Amino acid sequence: MIVLKDILYKVTINAVVGSTSVSINNIHFDSRNIKKSDLFVAIKGNIVDGHKFIEVAIKNGAIAIVCETLPDILVDGVTYVEVDNSKSALAFMASNFYDAPSENLKLVGVTGTNGKTTVASLLYQLFKKAGYKVGLLSTVKILIDNKAYKATHTTPDSLTINRCLKEMNDAGVEFCFMEVSSHGIHQNRIEGLYFEGGIFTNLSHDHLDYHNTFAEYRDVKKVFFDSLSSKAFALVNTDDKNGLVMLQNTKAKKYTYALKGYADYKAQILENQFSGLLLKVNDSEVWTRLIGNFNAYNVLAIYATAELLGLEKVEILRLISELESVSGRFQYIISDEKITAIVDYAHTPDALKNVLETINSIRTKNEALITVVGCGGDRDKTKRPKMGYIASALSTKVVFTSDNPRSEKPEAILEDIEKGVEPQNFKKTVTITDRKQAIKTACQMAQPNDIILIAGKGHETYQEIKGERFDFDDYKIVQEFLKQLQK
Numbered sequence: 473m474i475v476l477k478d479i480l481y482k483v484t485i486n487a488v489v490g491s492t493s494v495s496i497n498n499i500h501f502d503s504r505n506i507k508k509s510d511l512f513v514a515i516k517g518n519i520v521d522g523h524k525f526i527e528v529a530i531k532n533g534a535i536a537i538v539c540e541t542l543p544d545i546l547v548d549g550v551t552y553v554e555v556d557n558s559k560s561a562l563a564f565m566a567s568n569f570y571d572a573p574s575e576n577l578k579l580v581g582v583t584g585t586n587g588k589t590t591v592a593s594l595l596y597q598l599f600k601k602a603g604y605k606v607g608l609l610s611t612v613k614i615l616i617d618n619k620a621y622k623a624t625h626t627t628p629d630s631l632t633i634n635r636c637l638k639e640m641n642d643a644g645v646e647f648c649f650m651e652v653s654s655h656g657i658h659q660n661r662i663e664g665l666y667f668e669g670g671i672f673t674n675l676s677h678d679h680l681d682y683h684n685t686f687a688e689y690r691d692v693k694k695v696f697f698d699s700l701s702s703k704a705f706a707l708v709n710t711d712d713k714n715g716l717v718m719l720q721n722t723k724a725k726k727y728t729y730a731l732k733g734y735a736d737y738k739a740q741i742l743e744n745q746f747s748g749l750l751l752k753v754n755d756s757e758v759w760t761r762l763i764g765n766f767n768a769y770n771v772l773a774i775y776a777t778a779e780l781l782g783l784e785k786v787e788i789l790r791l792i793s794e795l796e797s798v799s800g801r802f803q804y805i806i807s808d809e810k811i812t813a814i815v816d817y818a819h820t821p822d823a824l825k826n827v828l829e830t831i832n833s834i835r836t837k838n839e840a841l842i843t844v845v846g847c848g849g850d851r852d853k854t855k856r857p858k859m860g861y862i863a864s865a866l867s868t869k870v871v872f873t874s875d876n877p878r879s880e881k882p883e884a885i886l887e888d889i890e891k892g893v894e895p896q897n898f899k900k901t902v903t904i905t906d907r908k909q910a911i912k913t914a915c916q917m918a919q920p921n922d923i924i925l926i927a928g929k930g931h932e933t934y935q936e937i938k939g940e941r942f943d944f945d946d947y948k949i950v951q952e953f954l955k956q957l958q959k
């Protein structure tokens with residue numbers, strides 16, 4: 473139990489009705505989770521207004537309510553706290569409730585359109601290998617040192633973040649790497665956290681359904697850097713034109729990394745093969761099993777971060793050479809017939825382009841590239857023709873198929889994708905709505921030495937159709953079909 477007034481520290485309060493000396497058992501922002509003596513935070517959501525559930529929350533046992541507008545009828549014995557912004561209040565209260573856990577470890581946030589999971593997960597791996605207890609909050613999973621939890625979001629809600637960080641404190645975790653999504657920043661999920669550093673990977677087209685314009689999307693990302701403290705570091709990729717924009721108003725110590733332009737941390741690709749990359753990082757050579765130009769950026773960001781967090785250069789280089797690829801990120805298998813299948817989470821135009829260009833830079837002319845790709849439903853529709861254009865322009869053959877259609881009609885999503893295909897590429901493409909059939913067809917099309925890319929779902933182990941999640945794992949499915957072909 474904790475007293476209400478003790479968790480209101482840093483919350484901007486407009487009015488209080490009732491006593492702030494009441495004891496609170498737990499905090500929830502969903503009335504369905506409220507139990508006796510809990511605090512309910514009413515949030516104006518994207519779909520419904522949480523203020524509608526204040527009455528239900530009280531029926532379920534809420535002893536206090538934090539809201540932006542006081543209800544007309546106030547219930548005796550319940551304390552009401554009116555705040556400016558419920559989401560922001562929730563974030564501060566969550567941190568107070570769990571004893572400011574971000575201040576008891578070194579928390580580093582990774583933001584950008586692509587590469588967040590890769591960079592955060594590889595930093596987790598590297599620091600584990602260096603002998604530390606480490607935490608990870610990522611799209612793929614949440615790790616409290618060795619203990620794994622399922623992830624539901626890239627950046628969880630502020631209560632979940634602080635609860636996980638508290639568990640990390642209790643487990644003696646020293647470093648935590650977390651993905652910071654634009655939704656996370658915009659919905660105040662990371663407010664009130666103390667970050668030791670922030671990393672910016674890149675910015676390209678995504679989520680324009682949510683953020684309306686690219687400028688708005690960029691400015692939301694920038695808020696993360698604007699909020700860093702003067703003791704923190706801000707590390708940005710300056711080959712991306714928005715890298716320096718992120719640094720414009722930050723108080724943090726500024727560091728840059730780049731492959732092309734001048735920067736504090738520089739890398740050069742010496743060799744780029746299917747077996748990995750040979751890089752020159754500042755003045756030292758390092759070999760990594762990670763594949764593709766874009767991973768040179770990720771490795772460089774990792775190198776710089778590890779150095780900024782105090783690891784020795786020689787040790788960092790040694791550990792980088794031991795890193796293993798992240799689940800569903802350029803994960804590949806080669807069949808006995810020498811067909812290579814790559815499963816990758818490229819679900820944005822830029823990521824798809826990067827992955828296809830990487831494969832094209834490695835394969836020979838005789839090796840065909842067959843791409844299986846789709847786009848998620850209930851997400852940015854303007855991505856669709858762009859991805860259709862890119863897939864068909866950069867592959868030998870393409871099978872368009874469903875990603876997670878969610879509530880949308882799969883055929884309608886596929887029509888949007890097909891609109892981006894240029895006439896000269898029509899004959900390269902075929903559309904098969906059922907993803908399993910699409911993968912099977914790609915396997916049947918493939919000749920020895922060909923490459924199949926299955927893009928968009930990476931590590932995901934489900935497919936969401938009409939609100940229902942079915943078991944689905946691209947990697948397992950392609951592995952199975954390749955095995956069947958051998959028989």
Ligand SMILES: CC(=O)N[C@H]1[C@@H](OP(=O)(O)OP(=O)(O)OC[C@H]2O[C@@H](n3ccc(=O)[nH]c3=O)[C@H](O)[C@@H]2O)O[C@H](CO)[C@@H](O)[C@@H]1O[C@H](C)C(=O)N[C@@H](C)C(=O)N[C@H](CCC(=O)O)C(=O)O
Pocket residue numbers: 501502503504514515516517518519520521522525624625626627628629653654655656659
């Ligand atoms: C669009 C979006 O981001 N929505 C998030 C948001 O939900 P919302 O605003 O829609 O909530 P709502 O349904 O309108 O409900 C409003 C409030 O009423 C409450 N409620 C509702 C019903 C009820 O009976 N009682 C009750 O109290 C809800 O708990 C909520 O507090 O706040 C919720 C709680 O934190 C999130 O779970 C939810 O994520 C949804 C599920 C989601 O799909 N989000 C995706 C888009 C997302 O966040 N993605 C990014 C990654 C993007 C990327 O970079 O690739 C991520 O960080 O994961």
Ligand SMILES: Nc1ncnc2c1ncn2[C@@H]1O[C@H](COP(=O)(O)OP(=O)(O)OP(=O)(O)O)[C@@H](O)[C@H]1O
Pocket residue numbers: 584585586587588589590591611626651653673674766767769770800801802816817818819822823824826827930
């Ligand atoms: N630095 C990078 N630049 C561009 N593309 C990248 C980079 N790193 C990874 N990618 C591509 O983007 C895909 C997604 O990578 P990753 O999962 O690391 O990104 P993310 O930012 O975590 O994505 P999400 O927003 O879905 O969480 C990869 O599968 C790869 O195709």
Ligand SMILES: N[C@H](CCC[C@H](N)C(=O)O)C(=O)O
Pocket residue numbers: 626819847848849851875876928929932
């Ligand atoms: N974090 C991204 C992941 C997209 C992955 C793709 N498989 C899809 O379902 O659209 C999102 O929620 O938009």
Ligand SMILES: [Mg+2]
Pocket residue numbers: 588589590610611612626651
């Ligand atoms: Mg991610």
